[in-house]
Amino acid sequence: MSRRKSIDEKIFHYSGYVFISILAFLCLLPFALVISGSVTAEKSILMDGYSLIPREFSIEAYKILFKAPESLLRAYFSTVLITVSGTFAGLFLIAMTAYVLQRRDFKYRNAFSFYFFFTTLFNGGLVPWYILMVRYLGLKNSYLAVILPGLFNVFYIIIMRSFMKQIPDAITESAKIDGAGDFRIFLQLIMPISKPSLATIGLFMALYYWNDWFSAMLFLENESIFPLQYYLYRVLNSLDFANSAVAASGIPMPKMPSESFKLAMTVVATGPIILVFPFVQKYFVKGLTVGAVKG
Amino acid sequence: MIKKQSFLKNKTLYWMIAPAVIYFFVFSYLPMAGIIIAFKNYSYVKGIFGSAWSGLQNFRYLFFTGDIYYVTKNTLFYNSVFLSVNTVLQVLVGIILAELASKSFKKVAQSMIFLPYFISWVVVGAFVYNIFNYEFGSLNTFLASIGQKPLDVYGNKEVWKYIITMFKSWKDIGYGSVLYLAAISSIDQEMYESAHMDGANIFQRIRFITLPALKPTMIILVLLGISNIFRGDFQMFYNIVGSNSLLYKSTDVIDTYVFRSLMKLHDFGMAGAAGLYQSALCFLIIVSVNYIVKKSNPDYALF
Numbered sequence: 001m002s003r004r005k006s007i008d009e010k011i012f013h014y015s016g017y018v019f020i021s022i023l024a025f026l027c028l029l030p031f032a033l034v035i036s037g038s039v040t041a042e043k044s045i046l047m048d049g050y051s052l053i054p055r056e057f058s059i060e061a062y063k064i065l066f067k068a069p070e071s072l073l074r075a076y077f078s079t080v081l082i083t084v085s086g087t088f089a090g091l092f093l094i095a096m097t098a099y100v101l102q103r104r105d106f107k108y109r110n111a112f113s114f115y116f117f118f119t120t121l122f123n124g125g126l127v128p129w130y131i132l133m134v135r136y137l138g139l140k141n142s143y144l145a146v147i148l149p150g151l152f153n154v155f156y157i158i159i160m161r162s163f164m165k166q167i168p169d170a171i172t173e174s175a176k177i178d179g180a181g182d183f184r185i186f187l188q189l190i191m192p193i194s195k196p197s198l199a200t201i202g203l204f205m206a207l208y209y210w211n212d213w214f215s216a217m218l219f220l221e222n223e224s225i226f227p228l229q230y231y232l233y234r235v236l237n238s239l240d241f242a243n244s245a246v247a248a249s250g251i252p253m254p255k256m257p258s259e260s261f262k263l264a265m266t267v268v269a270t271g272p273i274i275l276v277f278p279f280v281q282k283y284f285v286k287g288l289t290v291g292a293v294k295g
Numbered sequence: 296m297i298k299k300q301s302f303l304k305n306k307t308l309y310w311m312i313a314p315a316v317i318y319f320f321v322f323s324y325l326p327m328a329g330i331i332i333a334f335k336n337y338s339y340v341k342g343i344f345g346s347a348w349s350g351l352q353n354f355r356y357l358f359f360t361g362d363i364y365y366v367t368k369n370t371l372f373y374n375s376v377f378l379s380v381n382t383v384l385q386v387l388v389g390i391i392l393a394e395l396a397s398k399s400f401k402k403v404a405q406s407m408i409f410l411p412y413f414i415s416w417v418v419v420g421a422f423v424y425n426i427f428n429y430e431f432g433s434l435n436t437f438l439a440s441i442g443q444k445p446l447d448v449y450g451n452k453e454v455w456k457y458i459i460t461m462f463k464s465w466k467d468i469g470y471g472s473v474l475y476l477a478a479i480s481s482i483d484q485e486m487y488e489s490a491h492m493d494g495a496n497i498f499q500r501i502r503f504i505t506l507p508a509l510k511p512t513m514i515i516l517v518l519l520g521i522s523n524i525f526r527g528d529f530q531m532f533y534n535i536v537g538s539n540s541l542l543y544k545s546t547d548v549i550d551t552y553v554f555r556s557l558m559k560l561h562d563f564g565m566a567g568a569a570g571l572y573q574s575a576l577c578f579l580i581i582v583s584v585n586y587i588v589k590k591s592n593p594d595y596a597l598f
Binding site for chain 2: 006008009012013016017019020021023024026027028030031033034037045046048049050051052093096097099100101103105106107112115116117119121122123124125126127128129130131132135136148149151152157181182183186207210211212213214218229230232233236237259262263266269270273274277278281284285288289
């Protein structure tokens with residue numbers, strides 16, 4: 001491999017480095033702009049606008065944010081609760097379903113698979129689903145309304161099923177001879193072996209729950225249980241909501257730094273994802289690749 | 296007798312699959328039955344099944360106003376643009392990343408390009424506001440600093456096509472290029488070596504080795520994209536455009552239209568009709584795409 005580069009390779013590599021560098025820069029630029037805006041003094045924003053490098057540095061917006069952090073902390077609590085319970089419950093249920101579907105001695109596995117798969121081809125759409133959730137199941141203002149929509153996913157069942165198919169039958173057979181029941185085999189043998197794919201699918205589910213605001217917008221009206229992303233959405237899009245969030249800190253209204261406050265809120269709501277990202281990225285890459293092969 | 300035995304033998308398995316069966320029955324199959332709301336004059340008190348029938352009135356209204364034509368057109372237009380732009384960019388980035396020699400550069404660049412995939416559309420909405428806001432937006436700050444006039448982006452229907460496409464690509468390039476990069480890494484390196492021996496330059500090697508090897512991944516992703524061509528990305532449109540009615544004509548897709556009819560206008564019947572119209576289109580396109588693919592090349596069939 002250590003041969004000398006020919007001229008065409010040099011051209012390709014240099015332009016490649018330039019192209020990828022520009023692209024990577026553009027990918028990070030919006031993040032940088034928001035962070036910079038969040039540490040810019042309000043009056044500098046009102047006068048000159050946002051810029052990449054703050055004209056006048058100030059952490060006023062963060063001070064206000066952390067002066068009365070109760071509602072922000074509540075939103076964090078809601079998101080963590082929804083993400084953790086949704087991901088673990090969903091993973092368990094998806095794995096259990098996948099396990100049954102790949103058992104060769106389970107007679108109607110193809111019929112059941114089709115029963116699940118058909119829902120990806122045709123659905124009733126938003127309206128009947130919304131009416132079902134609100135009118136018939138009475139899930140308005142309930143955490144369940146936000147957890148249930150992401151609990152199952154047909155594609156994750158399919159990926160999980162093809163992963164479990166690769167586990168040698170001998171493992172199950174020998175446990176059976178020892179008198180273990182199907183559920184025990186699943187829980188004590190199959191689940192531990194499936195850890196790598198459980199981790200990958202779990203991360204995708206966690207990302208869904210963490211970033212979900214749509215179900216919250218549809219079903220939650222009670223501000224005290226808003227998850228983080230929907231809380232942020234309200235701060236960004238509703239002036240009253242942002243004002244009341246700032247007013248909670250006791251700062252008089254006219255001095256309220258609403259522009260930098262919005263951005264500080266964005267930074268605080270996005271922070272954890274950015275911090276965790278370097279550690280979990282490789283699992284996502286693995287998951288995408290597996291999903292693409294099996295898809 | 297035999298049937299009963301097989302049920303008893305598998306009894307635990309039936310218990311284990313029961314939650315999924317019930318879940319999909321309640322949250323997928325019941326709403327399918329609920330689409331009859333499209334043919335009803337819905338009253339909250341009477342519920343879906345108790346409300347009076349109204350024939351095709353909801354559909355007549357939907358097509359009479361003409362709204363359905365432009366939201367369908369927009370949905371098709373945006374999804375086609377996303378599909379073509381993203382495929383080209385993702386393949387390009389995948390190929391370049393695979394060719395570059397510096398491992399550490401590759402790693403850092405890939406992480407940076409992948410990062411936007413992890414951000415919620417709400418945050419992207421904040422980015423858009425931060426950049427394009429008329430009074431304080433970074434873009435206008437920049438324009439002012441080089442002595443140019445500020446741009447009123449929110450008052451201009453035309454530019455949103457580009458802004459939306461830009462942010463869609465921004466979010467999805469990392470994700471797609473990872474898929475293509477994985478496909479490239481499974482190519483036998485010796486093929487490149489021997490092509491090099493035979494005097495093929497780097498562009499020829501990409502053209503005749505890499506691209507053909509990427510074809511299966513490309514076809515699968517494009518087919519998936521085509522099957523979803525009538526599904527608008529609600530979260531993206533809603534957060535980037537917001538409820539700015541000036542821009543509806545050029546940015547409204549079926550999903551945002553259904554949502555607004557339901558949550559803002561509370562016109563359940565019409566929203567249901569638009570939803571059924573979309574579901575039917577989606578179903579038709581998936582089944583026909585799959586039928587055609589199965590006929591021409593069964594390897595690529597989706598199901």
